[in-house]
Amino acid sequence: MTAGVDISTDCAPPPEAAEWALSPSRALDFKTCALLYRFRVIDRLPEPPSLDAARGTVVHGVLEKLFDIPAAGRTVDAAAALIEPEWRALLEADPELAALVDDGVAECADGSAGLVALLSSTRGLIDSYFTLEDPQRLEPAEREVLVEATLPSGVRLKGFVDRLDRSPSGELRVVDYKTGKSPHENFEGKALFQLRFYALALWRSTGVLPRLLRLYYLRNVEAIDYAPDERDLEGLERQLEALGEAIARARESGDWRHKPSKLCDWCSFQSLCPAFGGTPPPL
Numbered sequence: 001m002t003a004g005v006d007i008s009t010d011c012a013p014p015p016e017a018a019e020w021a022l023s024p025s026r027a028l029d030f031k032t033c034a035l036l037y038r039f040r041v042i043d044r045l046p047e048p049p050s051l052d053a054a055r056g057t058v059v060h061g062v063l064e065k066l067f068d069i070p071a072a073g074r075t076v077d078a079a080a081a082l083i084e085p086e087w088r089a090l091l092e093a094d095p096e097l098a099a100l101v102d103d104g105v106a107e108c109a110d111g112s113a114g115l116v117a118l119l120s121s122t123r124g125l126i127d128s129y130f131t132l133e134d135p136q137r138l139e140p141a142e143r144e145v146l147v148e149a150t151l152p153s154g155v156r157l158k159g160f161v162d163r164l165d166r167s168p169s170g171e172l173r174v175v176d177y178k179t180g181k182s183p184h185e186n187f188e189g190k191a192l193f194q195l196r197f198y199a200l201a202l203w204r205s206t207g208v209l210p211r212l213l214r215l216y217y218l219r220n221v222e223a224i225d226y227a228p229d230e231r232d233l234e235g236l237e238r239q240l241e242a243l244g245e246a247i248a249r250a251r252e253s254g255d256w257r258h259k260p261s262k263l264c265d266w267c268s269f270q271s272l273c274p275a276f277g278g279t280p281p282p283l
């Protein structure tokens, strides 16, 4: 993470600024199901580790550290040399994850299981990155940077941007690395929601509207670009204001309704959810 970088607004927040902040993933949780949001944000219930998420963390770590190396040395071999230390550090810090890797039974969506296979599939994702972009030809302005903004209603936005590039004329490009496959075009909006969220936070905190949002999908080697405009981000701002107000109401009333959908298949709280015969614990 780029230490100490905070490009949040200097403006004083409105008097009713919320004590909590909305991130893209938590905003999507609430949109999906208020009870899911409650379990994650209010109750902070632990969730089982995921190998896919762990591999994503390693890839992000490698691509962040790659830019610590002077431009001429940013080769695919130099990046590959960072993979194993990143995995080892992660496994050392998380014994539950280490046990999952050791027993070799749990697997990623692509079937990788056990450390050898995980090192190899991580290398595949890093190779994909190098086919999409040449890191020797760019110098990011920021990496893993915190962006924060407070909307006029007091709703606070907060999130970490994988990479921010700035052109000599000051234009901003927001870059996000995804270790999964690019979604079907019907679901692209959801994938771009995160980057539009960051673009809005950057716009409101710095006054600069990012010119381009770029998603790199490393599993199927695809880049998706989106150019936001003021109208689009103003629309998103209205949506987030409404979402923030709905969350504030639920926090006040304690009414966190469950909303069953296809996404329940991926929810780790089924045993606590009334939709599956469970009972939520006291708040």
Ligand code: SF4
Pocket: 032, 033, 034, 035, 036, 258, 259, 260, 261, 263, 264, 267, 268, 269, 270, 273, 274, 275, 276
């Ligand atoms: S199982 Fe479905 S309805 Fe229940 S908390 Fe999870 S996402 Fe919500």
